[in-house]
Amino acid sequence: MIELRGLRKAFGANTVLDGIDLDVGRGESLVVIGGSGTGKSVLLKCILGLVTPDAGTIRLDGQDTREMPRDAFLARFGMLFQGGALFDSLPVWQNVAFRHLKDGLSRPEARARAVDSLARVGLPERTADLYPAELSGGMQKRAALARAIAASPQVIFFDEPTAGLDPIMAGVINRLIREAVTDLGATAVTITHDMTTVHAVADRVGLLHGGHLRWMGPAAELDRSGDPYVEQFIHGRAQGPIATLR
Numbered sequence: 101m102i103e104l105r106g107l108r109k110a111f112g113a114n115t116v117l118d119g120i121d122l123d124v125g126r127g128e129s130l131v132v133i134g135g136s137g138t139g140k141s142v143l144l145k146c147i148l149g150l151v152t153p154d155a156g157t158i159r160l161d162g163q164d165t166r167e168m169p170r171d172a173f174l175a176r177f178g179m180l181f182q183g184g185a186l187f188d189s190l191p192v193w194q195n196v197a198f199r200h201l202k203d204g205l206s207r208p209e210a211r212a213r214a215v216d217s218l219a220r221v222g223l224p225e226r227t228a229d230l231y232p233a234e235l236s237g238g239m240q241k242r243a244a245l246a247r248a249i250a251a252s253p254q255v256i257f258f259d260e261p262t263a264g265l266d267p268i269m270a271g272v273i274n275r276l277i278r279e280a281v282t283d284l285g286a287t288a289v290t291i292t293h294d295m296t297t298v299h300a301v302a303d304r305v306g307l308l309h310g311g312h313l314r315w316m317g318p319a320a321e322l323d324r325s326g327d328p329y330v331e332q333f334i335h336g337r338a339q340g341p342i343a344t345l346r
């Protein structure tokens with residue numbers, strides 16, 4: 101479904117992605133882990149066309165994404181950004197139904213769909229008419245997730261979906277991500293530092309380091325990867341091949 105070949109991106113002398121090859125299958129949930137600043141966000145931004153790669157190809161169902169009309173391309177994606185990124189000036193339902201409204205659906209119909217999506221993430225109908233600022237952080241995250249899945253996208257990107265949430269709410273979000281994959285049949289790519297998220301949502305895990313996907317394997321094999329970088333990361337050790345600033 102998503103196919104990357106030789107993807108490279110440097111910012112000046114800082115080579116962030118140094119030839120990434122990656123295949124993500126339809127309906128698969130891939131989690132990308134890696135230290136801070138290793139290029140996880142840049143990788144997602146390249147796929148979305150928000151950052152232009154220096155070299156390499158990105159294909160979606162076999163088609164080069166540079167040749168796809170921008171609107172048609174973006175219509176296939178849902179995104180949950182760090183911090184939720186809801187529009188403050190719009191009530192929650194208009195945030196959630198943003199794409200339906202853009203596509204010309206009537207307001208009552210769009211609102212009804214938004215209420216359905218909110219229910220899916222456990223938010224009651226009364227939240228539909230509130231503004232994002234009137235929701236707690238965890239509720240905002242759920243509303244943003246409702247928006248990400250509202251238009252039943254084929255691919256959903258989750259950038260640090262549990263950052264800043266308490267463990268219970270993080271568990272709720274992880275379950276919802278897994279449901280988006282299993283119930284909606286979506287392909288998911290998640291960036292996280294949260295090992296609970298890795299175990300809850302990943303079919304496959306990739307560790308990004310030094311511009312490469314240094315280790316890639318089924319989630320079940322993460323604990324016996326035998327790779328010192330993976331070992332250090334999953335056990336959160338300061339000592340190891342991944343340098344830490346002290």
Ligand SMILES: Nc1ncnc2c1ncn2[C@@H]1O[C@H](COP(=O)(O)OP(=O)(O)OP(=O)(O)O)[C@@H](O)[C@H]1O
Binds near residue numbers: 114116
């Ligand atoms: N627009 C940009 N201009 C210059 N450098 C950039 C830009 N975007 C990202 N970078 C650099 O690319 C590197 C990777 O950044 P990125 O945000 O992808 O890291 P990350 O792996 O997502 O980190 P974190 O886990 O801390 O969010 C960093 O060194 C960053 O400074």
